[in-house]
Amino acid sequence: MNIAGQLPYILIAMMASLCIYAILFKSNLFKKMLAIFLLTDAVNLLYIVQGYRSGNSIPPIIPPGMDPSEFASLAVDPLAHYFVVTAVVIGLAEVATLTALTIYTYRHYGTIETRKIKELRG
Amino acid sequence: MSLKDSIIGISFVALMTAILIYAFLGYPEVGFVRPLGEFYLYNTFNFNEQGWWSASPNAVTGVLWDYRGYDTLYETMVFYVGIVAIALFFEKESSLRRTSGMTVIVRATTKLVFVFILTSAMAITIFSVKTPGGGFQGGSIMAIAYIAIIIALSRGFLPELRMDLSKAHLIKIFGLILIFSLTVIPVAYSLASGTVAYALQNQPKPWSEFGYPTFLGLYSLSGGMVIPIQVGELVHVGMGFTIMFLILTEREGKKELGGKRS
């Protein structure tokens, strides 16, 4: 085990836990929404970090004339990049949905603090 | 924030971090590519292994619309749900009225910049098989052109560019129809010919003969169906963001809500 080599994982774990804390315990709906967005960012970082190749690496776009097997031994992981593209788009859709609902909650209740919204029974 | 909240917060974050770090301690050090990634890199533009290729030099684009295209199709639909969210909650019967009072120079400059941004969005999309980019990136940039006009000038400038809400909806759905028809054409081929072909199949394979044509002679155009489907994505995403911002920046009337404010 090597702490320095795993430092990115540890930092990402802290970021993800902070976001999960904010979603669960913060009372403000807008803050919860921001935390959801940042949690997606944290996991995106985890993917990209895992797909990185140290040393003399190149982006996953084949330069003209390069041999595929040489390219495969040089470039970084395209699969991880793919997952992140998908997740960013999905994150925006989540934000749009939650923004719409939050604004409507504010119009109905005049507040977006979940502590103060106690219309329904538990 | 009270003391009790702080203690709960710090202990929760510490606990959660400890659990995650415990999981990550068994992970390998950062800095190597897993074999599946190398498989995509090796095969994506390999003329010697044409049964396994996606004909796209950009491996991310190849994974995006060929190897895992079905994921991306539904990711597009998730984005569509996001547009529906805004449209369902805020769309009202309102028309965009043309604004007046801007000088000819402002109009001309804006149109010029607008055309420039639109062209670059188009380029990012079409050349995504060669360079970084793609339908989503291009669509976002196209939307930024519209959003900049909405925020910096006014919503009323959009009719000047022959754009309004229902037209944006129609163009967006046109993009979706393009994506959808490219998805079902292999299935329709399979039903018509009685052979096996799979949804969203791009290139012919030894076990399944259907394939979209690939143009490799024209230097930059390749990837079979990847480019047209990216154009569909560009239109869908660009118009989707435009619709969202058109609806959201609308001035709020006083009497719009039946419910009372408490």
Place this chain on the structure above:
Amino acid sequence: MMELIVNLLLASCVMLTAAIVYTKDLLLAVVLSGAEGVMVAVIFYLLLAPDIALVQVAAGVGISTAFFIVGLRKLRRHEE
């Protein structure tokens, strides 16, 4: 060297996240999240992911921040 820069950027992302969670001013939180998005984009670029960096700049920073600000205009600026 590059690992060091990436780790530093990641650490500042953690700090920014903590600040976003802590602050009571929602507009400040939005601005900070925009800054965080820029840092994430820089990390993506340094880790040789130009595709993702482009998505992150266009969507993760530009459009989402605009979205948050437009949404926040219809809400109250401060947390209670």
Place this chain on the structure above:
Amino acid sequence: MNVLFFQAPILAMLLALMGSFGCIIVGLFSGRRAVEWFTGILTAVSLVLSALAVVNVFFLDEPYVYMMGGWPPPVGIPYVIDRYSAPLALVVSAIFFATMVYSVRYIERDRDVKWYYSLRFLMQAGMYGLLFSGDMFHIFVMLELMGLSAILLVPFRKEVKASVEAGIKYGIYDILAISIYYLCTAMIFGMFGTMTVAEIAAKLGGYVSPFSGGIFANTAALPVIIALIVWSFTIGSAVVPQHFWLPDAHSMAPSSISAILSGLLVQVNIAVLARILFDGFAAGSYPGNEIGLHALLILGAISSVIGAAFMLVQSDIKRLIAYSTIANLGLIAMGFGLGTIQGASASYLHIINHAFVKAALFMIAGVFIHATGSREISSLKGISKVLPGTSLLYTIGTLAAIGFPPLSMFWSKLLLLFSVLSAGGSYQYVVVPMALTIVLESIAQIRLLAVIYSGEKRSVNCRPSYPVIASVGMMIGIIVITGLMPSLLFELGGLAASDLLNIDSYIDLVLKSLNYPP
């Protein structure tokens, strides 16, 4: 192999996708009748297509893998069409068809129907995808599709304060669950280097894939990943202690949506969780991975008792039915948590039966609420004198829900009890919460029936129209007919559970789906 049968499940899914934007075009150019006809025809065709898939898998051919884009499993996304997923997809299609017929008159006073039908179609496509998918990341995308459209349909009547609040509560927690699942996919990617469910199980057994290699991290971290996945899916399927969003969301949604949410959405979540735990993490055979099953068993036991106990104190008919959903999901989780083939087959049958019963109950509750204009149970007094037919249907549905022989849920509850008793060891003590749940639920439901049949004749606002009765009748008919054929049900459950629990055959099916080179 017939090509139409081969493509049928995917065609059903693509039709649902087409419907989602087709509705908007039809809505832009013509009126709501056209939208309804369009939706109805597409839903009916997808019902036929998923029936074809079931026929194919059971009678004509073996289970098979549909390789999306033509790519074999670790490279592309496999759709596993087997005897576990195909019948559930047929249930999804049937309930969507019934609620479609029901919606025509039920939401006729609402505006924006085109968005309503569009979101319904997307939810349907998401459910098909979740049931068939054999890829962890695809499950994430589909959870997002199903979840977001459900979150938007709950506050569809956005003028109602409480429904918007239920929507945002459901939204925050469901999206939290999906985000945690996304974190899990990243950890799985780092550990296994693949997203295919079957390959994860194979690699735990020592397999080295020609495409994606072996395992890259210490498997000591696996219990953490499994715990996070169970956490995420138990939020989605409302197992105690994460059940609090369900009564609000399911009671505040329009009744046609409540039927889908309560009958399908939560149970699709738990079916997918069973798929991941049994086939992905090889819960039965790999040591250390039973943690997920134990969590399901314990949480399920607590969940069922609490859900049934809360049923006793409800005064709102839809909340009562929603709490009954929590109790029944607890029973299903307990059945899967046993880890035996009897338990899995009992839970599987309970999922199917409960789906039809709960959909029927919510649909009739919607009729009652329209008729009396109130959601209170006390205001239902005397309704049986005015609406005798509807009340009779409701009685049959309730009797099925409490497990009255020979209706369908009797058999699955019986099988659940048997499976617990035959599991041996300390597992058999689980029979206590199970029996307690069944008794408490029966008391609450029978009290509701007693209210309906008491009181004097009263006036009602409106009577149910023909399509509404037809759709409810379809559901009740299915309940009665399946209850009369227990041997067929048992056989179906046994086949599905063997497909679910037999990890080796699942791995063979998925990883050897491409016979090239032969």
